Amino acid sequence: MRVVVVGAGLAGLTAADDLAAAGADLTVLEARDRVGGRTHGIEVAAGSWVDAGGAYLGDRHTRLHALLSELGLKTTPTTMTGASRFALDAGGQPQTRPGRFPPLRAVALGELFDRLDQLATAVRVDAPWLTPDAATLDSLTAAQWAEQNLPHRDARRFFPLFLGELMAADPATVSLLHVAFYLRSGGGAGYLNAFQGGAQQDRVDGGAHQLCQLLAGRLGQRPRRSGRLGQRLRLAEPVRAIHQDGAGATVHAAGGAYHADAVVVAVPPLLADAIEFRPELPVRRAGERTGRGCAVKVHLVYPAPLWREHGLSGWSLSTAGPLLSTVDDSPPDGAVGVLTGFVTGAQARQFAGRTAAAQQAAVRAQAAHLFPQLPPPISVHITDRLTAQYSRGCYAALFGPGDWTRRGPHLTTPHHWVHWAGTETSTEFFGLMEGAVRSGHRAATEILSRYQPAGRSQ
Amino acid sequence: MTVDAVRDIFRRVLEPDASSVGPPGVGAPGIGADSDFFALGGDSLLATRVLSAVARECGVELTFDDLLRAPTPAGLAGTIARTIASVPR
Structure with a gap:
């Protein structure tokens, strides 16, 4: 055959x-x-590889784990200990808070997650088009739904960051049915969002x-x-x-x-x-x-994971961008420190249209503003899959209405x-x-x- | 809100996602009055759902830090009672 x-x-x-x-x-x-x-490694220092493409996995990713062990590859945990940095007010100074929770009204975010959970639970995950009321859900964009269903300003502010980080989506273009399906398919918003115990728990040691x-x-x-x-x-x-x-x-x-x-x-x-x-x-x-998945991945390379010395996890959230979030992706041997920044959703489309020099300048300026306690990065690597000829988007296609x-x-x-x-x-x-x-x-x-x-x- | 009512909210929120594919990440057996929400597998996202359930069921809006300071059913029920008592009627 x-x-x-x-x-x-x-x-x-x-x-x-x-x-x-x-x-x-x-x-x-x-x-x-x-x-x-859409998996691709970059060697940011001699022998130190980072994932410019797909990177994370969790315990529920059983077939991937089976393949890794068959191929003799090991995993390494994504570290997330220490305080986070938040820049959620335009023009304001970023603030440090313990843990990962943003300075937003918790009850408003809880209602957002309750509503997303209801949507995800109702989806026929094996055949989303057979979901009760599929035609209605698939006629709305996530932004239209948010407008009608999220009364709190903080929930509406957080929603684009959340969808961007989770599925590289711009709420204005992705179908609500697709969001509900995606959450359900990935094990729920909680699992998809979590590092420890969730879909970002581990990385492939040496690169996916x-x-x-x-x-x-x-x-x-x-x-x-x-x-x-x-x-x-x-x-x-x-x-x-x-x-x-x-x-x-x-x-x-x-x-x-x-x-x-x-x-x-x-x-x-x-x-x-x-x-x-x-x-x-x-x-x-x-x-x-x-739609194309709208993600540009940025790697900021430091001589070591210096933020840890300041009690920081490397995690940050910013509404103004271009980096909407950052996470500590340092190689386990600590030979260099790597912060991975995510430019997602509508921000990614804007960012991808700028010159390489302008992208570098914007990222470095934001890093200095977010992490004034750190020296400038040794190098900044920018991977744009949005416009890559043979990817046309990353993490994955976004089904529209x-x-x-x-x-x-x-x-x-x-x-x-x-x-x-x-x-x-x-x-x-x-x-x-x-x-x-x-x-x-x-x-x-x-x-x-x-x-x-x-x-x-x- | 009683300790049992808070415990019930913990249980509902910590139940493995109905939507999960594969084995549950967190379970809820044996949640006691003094069980720590975060030690039970709760994270910040699930914590917000505890707080939205509290708001829905007894009209009290607590903050994330309230739950961090009192992460047990007994502790949170105490916080809720004190918050209600401090509101002038």
């Missing part, structure tokens, strides 16, 4: 790994000149990018049954079109055409939508209101010989690395159960 996998991110390589283990004759086509997709590098390495080592020559993984090979007939599929890429009995398309919906399908898809993978009701039923339905993977096709832990891994396993299982009983496997 010949299988072509489109996309060498975590989803595509997980599917490829399963399929190769089952003996499929496999080719993985990747548009970039590297594997990893190693997952795809090791999976790609393992793919290269598996013996080919067909004995044909050629690499299994082809980089810098963007796919333009997938044509299908009764006999199979032909994947047209920049460097040639690849014939296959089955195809796994494991790229984000906005990129899948750029592939020409013949016959056409019954419903396109993305539409005009499907109408997307779930229209596209949801087709999310994982194969199109002839084409199967779908990618974190946006997983109703479990959508948008996270865990969702990507689960989607890869699912796509591989679909293909193996479809072909193997018929004796078409080699």
